[in-house]
Amino acid sequence: MSQPTPGIPGARNIHHIAYTVPNLDQAVDFFINVIGAELLYRIGPVEDATGDWMTRQLNVHPRASTHIAMLRLGPVTNLELFEYTAPGQRQELPRNSDWGGHHLAIHVDDVDAAVEYLRSVPGVKVLGEPQTITEGPIAGDRWVYFVTPWGMQMEVLNMPRGMPYEKDTDARLFGPWESWNSHSGSER
Template sequence: MTTPATTPAPAPARPGVPGVRAVHHVAFTVPDLDEAVAFFTGVLGAETAYRTGPVADPDPHGDWMRRQLGVHPRSTAHIAMLRLGPTLNLELFEYSGPDRRRRMPGNSDWGGHHLALWTDDFDASVRRLTAVPGVRMLGEPQQVNEGPIRGTRWVYLATPWGLHLELVHAPDGLPYEQHTAVRLFRPAAPPEEAPA
């Protein structure tokens, strides 16, 4: 007598969008693309992958820019894609168009945002950035003294055109790690330099 073969039960589906595994890039619209590229490459050490533009609808009465990018149909864009550190592709847009707002949203506004940068040397990073003309620190550096990220140091800064940056450094073994297997990304420690 043979026993009928059984088909293993399929693994439960993971929530999320099929095939999506990672963030590809983060994008910001800036008032002056040349200024922003110079800041990210010259101050923060990013590398330019490419620049392109103008991106615009070739039909003077077309609606491609509104349909594809959600902007005024007569808008044009110039774009730069940068690589910042080991994991971040950073896309910068400079738009021209008749209805664009010329003011950065506040952090509490819908669409408010900031770019947080990990630093291995918090104090040296603060000194370097605050020495750059036009960069200003918002308040003073802070250390979290309780809660899930106890020991983390942070400070907000504003670029010359108003984009908010945050510098972050956290010790190994944050308290939240005792309660979950989820780990936030942090870059590997840099290799030790050989003595001179």
């Protein structure tokens, strides 16, 4: 009898990543007009005024309410944004070093050109200067973090093919794709 493959049975791909934002309109506008995302849909409010569905299904306060937007970023990434209102809601974004800390990284052709563009966007803060990793398994990677107007951390990077780690494994990171907008709808 063969051993089952580890992992979730039938898993195919990551469907989406999701972030909670303080202002859904602002975040959707930013992702469309600054990052280049495509809005797929918006729904809401999602709430349960008398029951406990929000707690059972989403692990939030039972009186929480949310509005949701789904966006497409490039050829393979779906991004879901939530704007919640809830009793006792914490309104502080985690730092990268906090539990639950996070950032979204976007591969670009030219990190310096991306930084020049991002510095021209009102409310965006580029953290430091672009860095190039000179040693180790990802030597050649060039990157810099930036912060959106509402405080979400993001990164632009260029990780060229032929990275040092590739000599030790046949596994490869996905990308880069030909162009951010080169997808042709919803490939399945």
